Amino acid sequence: MINSIVILGTGNVAFHLGKFLHTCNIKILQIFGRNVIDGENLGKILNSYFINDISQISDKADLYIFAMTDTANYDIAVKANNLKGKFLVHTSGSLESSIFKNITDRYGVLYPFQTFTKNIEILDYQKIPFCIESSDKKSLNELKDLIERLGCKFYEMDYERRKxxxxxxxxxxxxxxxxxxxxxxxxxxxxxxxxxxxxxxxxxxxxxxxxxxxxxxxxxxxxxxxxxxxxxxxxxxxxxxxxxxxxxxxxxxxxxxxxxxxxxx
Ligand SMILES: NC(=O)c1ccc[n+]([C@@H]2O[C@H](COP(=O)([O-])OP(=O)(O)OC[C@H]3O[C@@H](n4cnc5c(N)ncnc54)[C@H](OP(=O)(O)O)[C@@H]3O)[C@@H](O)[C@H]2O)c1
Known part of the structure; x- marks a missing residue:
């Protein structure tokens, strides 16, 4: 069961997904980013810790959500030693989940089909459809369970259909x-x-x-x-x-x- 999450990124998706998860009592252990002002602000909102050094990333989270640009998602994943073997997902509509396959055998996608702009409220978070994909059955079930606890619908979708x-x-x-x-x-x-x-x-x-x-x-x-x-x-x-x-x-x-x-x- 996913109870604690590290969010990588401090942009639009990190902001809204973080807020939604936090409101639903999912612990945001850390926020990783390179923008200190945005990261510390988000840390306060989510009652979490901001880090900008990838070596400080916790190995204790149940899930790591990569909400950065497509190239940064890959670059950071390969640099973070603590993420080896952990459950990693990204939030992109047009990026393969297999970017993580040399780092861990538990990976996937958590793609929210919604438009997010920081500081502009989401009309209804629970109406957001989540498209999910996973490397294995256990991880898929954990993503399904998480989305159900958020009160949202999930759609299993492979890379070709997600694109x-x-x-x-x-x-x-x-x-x-x-x-x-x-x-x-x-x-x-x-x-x-x-x-x-x-x-x-x-x-x-x-x-x-x-x-x-x-x-x-x-x-x-x-x-x-x-x-x-x-x-x-x-x-x-x-x-x-x-x-x-x-x-x-x-x-x-x-x-x-x-x-x-x-x-x-
Ligand atoms: N926005 C949407 O409506 C939406 C909806 C669904 C899915 N998505 C997907 O979600 C992902 C994030 O989108 P977004 O709209 O949140 O993007 P965004 O607001 O541009 O945020 C991107 C984040 O990536 C960080 N970043 C970029 N390069 C980095 C690097 N080398 N090292 C560390 N951090 C780096 C940025 O940091 P800086 O602030 O320092 O540049 C920023 O925190 C994308 O894959 C996007 O396709 C977006």
């Missing part, structure tokens, strides 16, 4: 967020208060969650309204990158709804 899930998350969350940012920039440059977009965003998400994205599409591309699309492209004349994004997304909508075929028939 695809991650890709879908990049479209649904990261690219969507960037599109909203581009929209905010247009409003700012036109001196329009971005608050005007709030109701549109809420209704868009309501429709997606209620009916699915395919059924919810509106706008000039799905209507194949070339006059409007050309007016918009003209407004983006001085911004070739954003003009290209507008063109490509419109092309994608047209292709996915087979609009030209529909019009031809």
């Amino acid at each position: 695809k899930l991650h890709l879908s998350g990049v479209f649904a969350s990261n690219f969507m967020n960037h599109c909203v940012y581009l929209a905010e920039k247009i409003l700012k440059n036109s001196e329009i208060d971005k608050e005007i977009m709030s109701s549109l965003l809420k209704q868009s998400f309501y429709k997606i969650l209620k009916n699915g994205a395919y059924q919810s599409q509106t706008g000039p591309a799905i209507r194949n309204d070339e006059i409007i699309m050309n007016k918009h492209l003209k407004l983006l004349e001085n911004n070739p990158l954003e003009k290209e994004i507008y063109k490509k997304l419109s092309e994608s909508i047209i292709a996915n709804y087979k609009i030209s075929k529909k019009n031809e028939s």
